[in-house]
Amino acid sequence: MSRNIVVTGAGSGIGEMAAKLVVERGDVAIGLDLKNAEFEVDLSNQDSIAQVVEQVSAKYGTVDGVIANAGTQTNSPLDLKVNYFGAVDTVRAFLPLLQKSENARVAITASGASLQPTDTNLVQLLLDDKREEAIEYGKSLQEQGPEIGYTNYSASKRAIATWVRRVAPTDEFAASGIGINAVGPGVVATPMTTELLSTEEGRALAFGAMPAPYNGALRPEDVADVLVFLVSGLNRSMTGQIIYIDGGFDSIRRGEDIWHAPKSMDQ
Template sequence: MARTIVVTGSASGIGKATADVLENAGDRVIRVDLKEGDVTADLGSAEGVSAAVDQIADLSGGVIDGLVANAGVSHPTELSLKINYFGTVALIEGLRPLLAKSEAPRVSVTTSAATLQGNDPELVDLMLAGEEEKAIERGTALTAQGPQIGYANYSSSKRAISRWIRQVAPTREYAGAGIGINGVGPGQVFTGMTTDLFSTEEGRKMAADAMPTPYNGIAEAEHIAAVHEFLISEGNARMTGQVMFVDGGYDAQSRGDNIW
């Protein structure tokens, strides 16, 4: 039976690949993006998230079976906090009542292998505490110190959303309602956002030094989409609270046995 799945950031990259894979498999996909899609909304603002939730409710008839919360940016600024964490959490929470009406509700979030990199612990804690104003203030201060320091906005947003997934997964609101929620942490991926980076030898070397991918090199968006497809499927009936690093071996190389 066809399922109704919402995919955010669906106009390009991983989001488009995921939406295409799901549609080709026979699911009904509600595409959400900033400028094109079934729903157009700015998921970096409270008003945009609210408008998106209302439109998705109308289009779906009040029930959705899955959500691929993929929309995000890799900015070394506080914009990463607004979209990658606060907007993502608000959208998931806003759509939770629609998911709870499904017989097999699933959520899969695009996080990043950058969650394993250096971040700002204070900023992560502020996000997890829901202190948006203070987090934006902290993020703005990091931005002012230049892109190298400002990168912590991005890595911290991904660390925070990864931790949030694990915190909410076993709760009454999620596990208790039958809603499975997991994350996908891509490493290096060919997308529109990385075209410039991977177009030069210098850029490719910089990326390889920061995030080595010993297994099969740089991924295509379709490789990440395949993992999202499984995580939101009815077949994924027991996995929740996990962040699956689809990173060509970066996690295993960087953390080794330390996770145990």
């Protein structure tokens, strides 16, 4: 039977490709974005999310999967608002609809950035849902320039990946039959990275921070294919996983032994 799959960030890049692949599988893609999608929504705003859930519910009735993929990399607190709070709020707002499905699945686009050094205080503020404090803290980082401001992005991605592992085995998800996983892409050629990847210097910066010895920059479909699998009925038992699709960055960064005394990511 055809499945209804919500895709956020469907107007561009990875999300646009994921929506296309959902349709190619014979399922229904329900695109959400600021623009260029079936439903317009600002995922940094809880009221806007509540409104779009009403609209989707009225039109489609059930939702079988959510691909929470929309994101920004502005090195400002907007990254916290969209990449962490926006993703958590979207998934939670769709839970009542997901619970009506036989085979509900959630997939989130985190990032290889979740493996980079970050500010664990900021990550904790996010996970503790201390929204105003987190935004203020993020602003103070932004004011110190783009390099330190980037912590807004890395912390948003570390927090969302941590949240996935935290909630996956709980009653809210596992006991309700809802699988939830994330992908952690390395450098992907999308509008988000066009400028960065357009110069030799930018490419050196990108692959210096996230080396990808296996096949270099990813194409949007390299990530979208995995997202679409994760929300399909084929994924019956996988939950709480962060799947790094990164040309080898995770094995370089965390090393071969992730089971004993893992290396701290933050020194």
